[in-house]
Amino acid sequence: MARIRTIKPEAFVSESLAAVTLTAERTFVGLLTQADDQGRHRDHAAIITGQLWVLRPEHGPSDVETDLAQLADAGLICRYKGPDDKRYLHIVTWHQHQKINRPSMSRLPDCPVHGTGTGIGQSPRGAASPRPWHRQRTERSGRGHGALTEDALSTRGKCASLQRIRVPTENPQVNAGSWSRPGRLTEVCVSLQ
Structure with missing residues (x-):
């Protein structure tokens, strides 16, 4: 393509x-x-x-x-x-x-001479590895709907499971200022108490 x-x-x-x-x-x-x-x-x-x-x-x-x-x-x-x-x-x-905004993984094999390690299932060179959503959110401004409290931060690494939910699209008040886009699958950490 x-x-x-x-x-x-x-x-x-x-x-x-x-x-x-x-x-x-x-x-x-x-x-x-x-x-x-x-x-x-x-x-x-x-x-x-x-x-x-x-x-x-x-x-x-x-x-x-x-x-x-x-x-x-x-x-x-x-x-x-x-x-x-x-x-x-x-x-x-x-x-x-070439600076690709959201590079996709290559489906073609890596070059044995100039290998970058960016084949299927590998991150592009220089790209950060995926981080848990709660860590991404706290590294930003911490303001707005969905900001995490100190109690939530103390559960870092103690997720019992990650569950996928779909943020509703029909209620604009729920989505206002949300860290997730409406109608998209979002991972939510279910913490151990």
């Missing part, structure tokens, strides 16, 4: 991008829009041709394979084989240039 990505002005004076042909540069920019939130994509020239060059039939899969080889030689992408023996690529400087 294509995504909106950022191109920095420095890209036009990049020596590594200047080392490749214009078609390879266009393939690189196109890969930015097609890569997942960790900068990974299938290394399959026919698939990339269909995504980026569909309206340019004169630039076929063999030309895209040449583009990918140039990008790899310039150090812009890294090509690798996954545990399933399929070929993958990732954009080497992805995490330096």
Whole structure:
């Protein structure tokens, strides 16, 4: 699925991008829009041709394979084989240039050379691990509906269970200033007394 990505002005004076042909540069920019939130994509020239060059039939899969080889030689992408023996690529400087607001986990295997540890079930590099809701709430301002008291803070780590509830949407007074969005599943700690 294509995504909106950022191109920095420095890209036009990049020596590594200047080392490749214009078609390879266009393939690189196109890969930015097609890569997942960790900068990974299938290394399959026919698939990339269909995504980026569909309206340019004169630039076929063999030309895209040449583009990918140039990008790899310039150090812009890294090509690798996954545990399933399929070929993958990732954009080497992805995490330096792309700031994803809510990055999703990659469904593609991590690069064995530049591994970031952001495969399925792993947090993106630099992202904080998920914290219990009561700790997140107390680290904010502590004001508004749902603010926790000192008694509630003393139960930290003593949750008997986490239960999921749905915050009602039909009563606006319940949701006013709430730390949870209406109609969304929310975890609530049932503490031991």
